[in-house]
Amino acid sequence: MTHPPHDGPGGRAGHALGAAGLTPDEEAVYELLVDCSPATPARVASLGAAAGLRPEVLPGLLGTLEAKGLVTRSSDEPPRYSAVAPEVALDVLLVTAERQLLQARERAAELDRAYQRRATEQAPPVVVEVVTGHRAVQQRHTQMQRAASQQLRCFSKPPYFDPQGSVAAQHELLAQGVTVRMIYEREFVDRLGALRQIETMIGAGQQARVLPSLPMKLYLMDDRFALLLLRHQPDDPDADAALVVHPSGLLQALSRLFEGLWQRALPLRLRPPAPGAASPRTRQPGHDDERLIALLVAGLTDEAIARQLGIGSRTAERRIADLMSRLGAHTRFQAGVQAAFRHPPATD
Template sequence: MTALGPLGLTPEEETLYEVLLDHSPATLDDLTAAWPGAWPGSDPAGTLASLAAKGLVRTSPGPPARHAAVAPEVALDGLVLAAERDLLLARDRARELEEAFQERARQRTPSAVIEVITGRHAVEQRHAQLHRAARRLFRCLSKPPYLDPVGSVAAQHELLDRGLTSQIVYERDFVARAGALRQIETMVESGQQARVLPGLPMKLYLADDRLALLPLRHEPAGAVAALVIHPSGLLEALIGLFDGLWQRALPLGLDPSAPGPPTGDARLVALLLSGLTDETIARHLGVGHRTAERRIAELMARLGARTRFQAGVRAAQSQSPAPPVRKEP
């Protein structure tokens, strides 16, 4: 789809309109010669007629007839306003359907609370829909293997671009993978809240408090299947599970704007939390083994930590907000 496709213009129409902006007024023969988009089988006369019907071209009678583009400020702005009106109507209708769906959901039988999704394409489709369905908060327990790594990253970027809060708990084994830390760092820079745990019991995706997607298999070669959980006691339990793991998980310390260790130590802290060896940490940092050892020792001394992992924990905890103080009744 071209840039003006959402306004109902075909690629041929957009190209011919752009040519007319540079050659108005012009005869049909002039446009046929000047039109770089004259693909085999194209119909300049038919395309002109379509542009005229959409208010983008005006024609002066001849002979020969001459055609001129209507100013974009007039013609295209009108199409944009019409498209916006249509989108508002579509959004209102979508909300009506959602309200009707939720009303039926409250009356549905227990067996309708859970959908069983089978097949790679169907699961990928519901995974993408879950991202789009989130309106305020998206939460995830993230562990390998991943069905569609590229699609998952793109969906996260789209979600963050919409201004939603995204909370992801990563399994430590994934953070230790080559390139994973840089990928997470990019997400954190875009606004994602990332934490890590040594192990996760399952993969889980939550859209607000309304929907959950629970993959059923972890084996890449196994049959692909997942559960979609609608509002119910089971969904509340899954939300409670995530919230509990989120509280236990440690921030990866990759946000340069957050309080805590100096920015240069942020990646080191994340690597310490992931439980990697000094040699692997050095490779991730792009420094020598001895340099990595020295930086780890300096961080441990600064934080008063006895072990590497304790240093990572203390540095990460310095980024976490203090828990609320309970007042005695």
């Protein structure tokens, strides 16, 4: 059995049993015993040393694992430790953890109801919460995105507080079956690398459309909350600001605003980048057409389209002219719109 590398005391690569209440070191010792049971403490220490486990912590780890029902100890001298079958031992711990998680969710729901009740009983009721400071805004930004249970709706435009964190949060939601709808502002599509990012997100399940401009930076979590990111100044973190909108007529108005703009926005019909297709020269012609159509729909200039596609300006002009000719379109934008609605992306 090949053991994953140990990252030193208290930290282990590939630690997966934290949800069952095991520390990284406890998981490492249990894995060793799964592989070599029964074993004396000296034998476990010898194997553990290769994985970065310190000998002085081993007696405590073995005692903890025994208390958790993961190992048994013989009455021999020295004692010999054996791993209990994971199907039995870990199942008990996981059921306990699931029960505790359910209780925590129920308690969180109770606290949320109390919070909402307190907010509505205030005169006037709390409708908008002001969040200031980079750390507080970023924390609320991450928390509220991950709190969506049915759908997340977004306007993508500056300011960009935590782009990598936002992408990671959306991937998690999509993996959980949450609907994510994003309206991109043209300025975002023009950013370096934006097209590939949008392709990847669409491949993960995101629904994407584009408009020339958007009125605000907005996140709508189900029909429960809205987050408006107002200001971001990297040189002055204390100046960052956001608004959290609670259930109210204002929240309903923001929801209607999103749905109205979603109807007006044009769809970005793209496929995720294929493996090994990092270079434009390795892409299939049909895929190139899809990317060109998306950029035309977004209203980018010839120069911006060439930059996003990684080709020369003259090549971009030729491809646009060829597409217009095939569609019988009189303008670049008309060509993009016609192609976007006539030709959804092919599936591989």
